[in-house]
Amino acid sequence: MIVKTMIVDDSDNDRYLLKRWLGKCDFEMHITEARDGEEALDYLERGQQAPDDGYPPAIVFLDINMPRVNGFEFLEKFNAIRNDELGETVVVMFTSSPRDDDARRALAWDFVDGYLVKGDFATDDLQVVIDGHLKSRQGVS
């Protein structure tokens, strides 16, 4: 089983770290990367027309503080373009902001499933997030 994930983060290093952490989980991953919210939205909209192997992602790991379209702006725009295919997609925040109001604001969206603070979580947490997500979803190819 291949889990399609997407990482949206402007930091090359943080994308690298998350990829390596995800690599330690017990699943085979297909990882799509985007450097900010706009690039991610472009990808998802393109996927609706011409899907590639990474589309539709089951989990999107989303940074908050990014240039052009930041995490919160992405959530709003993502909500607007969600269709049946993306209806199963969940977003997990992956950010260095430990602020409660940021967490509340993100988790207010029903498709936002988790809030991980960079540097404050263990690889096991990632496994739990992915396990939890897969258990609640059927038919992930």
Added chain:
Amino acid sequence: MALRYDADFYTQILDAMEDMVLVKDGRSHILYANAAFRDYYGMDQEALSALIDGPQSDPDDTLQYIRDDLTVVETGESLFIPNEMVTDADGQARAFETVKSPIFAQHPGGEHEVVKTVAVARPHAMRAAPDIQERPTSREDAKAFVRPLKTLTDNFPNPMLMVDVHARVLSVSPLWKRLLGAAEPDGHRTFWDLYPELEALEVLLQTCLVKRQAVEGEIDGRGPDGELRQFQVHSAPWAHRDGLFGGAILVANDITRIHRQQTELRQANQDLLQFSYRASHDLKGPLSTMKGLAEFAAEDIEAGALPEAKENLAKITRMLGMLEGTAQKFLALAAADRTVSEVGAINLDALLAEIIFGHQAAIREKDIEICIETGGLDVYSQTTRLRSILENLVSNAIKYSDPAINRRRIDITATAVQKRTMGATVGDPARITISDNGLGFAPADIPRAFEMFSRFNSGVEGNGLGLAIVARQVEALGGQITIEPLEKGTAFVLHLPDAVPQQHRKVAS
């Protein structure tokens, strides 16, 4: 059934009133008191007249009553006693507002004569009667007391105004006329007649006059220059020497500056909060990334994957360099807010050459052509601030140059903008333009460009502080900076006021 307008009819009406009604003859003997009056003293009419006219009643009070009654009888005019202290049978004093009026009888010859008086008294709704030490004695005394107060108001160094119980303006200080309304008082017109534009003070003054206690509030006014100003206004009751309520005195304080400072302080606090949040975020982010990279580097070494370990360590080293840069920018930001006073002639060519020299490695690596045209202009400014501005703008132009084009270039021009200010001692403004054919701004991003931590290019690393520093330095120099998007790239246009002496200018005759 027809109504009979007899004595019983009127007695019933008078007894139904909450006001106390007392009718006396021309020599101040009680003839009639209504139910409210009798209730107040807890006795019937006979007992009441025995008390008031009897030898055991308070002689002073009685004397004053009698004196007031006799005044009404003599003058044939009503007497308003705004604040009359009346002691009941239990010795409890209460303040009453009393009107004493004459009752006339017509002689056969057609002449009118006062034969009786009627007093109607009601307790003050708002009890804030000043202490009464002695009853008002004469008109002359009151005048002698009011006059110095008016003199004080007329000469008070703050905006100050004095009104009587009916809000008739008695006197106004010169500063009040200058700042809040030029109308001259004539002793008859009320505050509302004279200053209809000071509507905001109506409630304040009304409250002070009705409750007879000090009130304060804030209003907007316009200074003589037409500039909007804020005033804090205190309204306090003033009393005659004998304690009789006289009216109100309004004193205004110009708090425009305090207001402005408060607004600025609030903004500064907000900025500080935003800054500390973003600063800690900008430090915490790289730190947790480095922690992750270090863990993986250790893992790589253990697994014998030395090239990857080396790469991760190199990333850490680069990030440490960036953190160092961020720390330096924080210092620069703090320095931008400090006052620096050294002003001197700065040769722009020399300053720019120095700045560009510091970036020569990047300029060579990116193959950027830099063209400077200043005409050898010297500007008078604060060196540290101007250097900081130009340094940030030049390094941005280098950093955000577009790798996709063949000939990357940066143009820097400086000119003195000639103004027709004959006879003025201010210098001309200098205009410095730094334009590039780099990545540029999306027009929608320009309004946020000078905000702290705003970043617009995901491809280039930065901390979003450079332009915030520029904005603060420009502000400190009293200048202006604007961003003009070019067809390809960006132009920053910096205006520095008073930066070029006028000595070379031809003055038209």
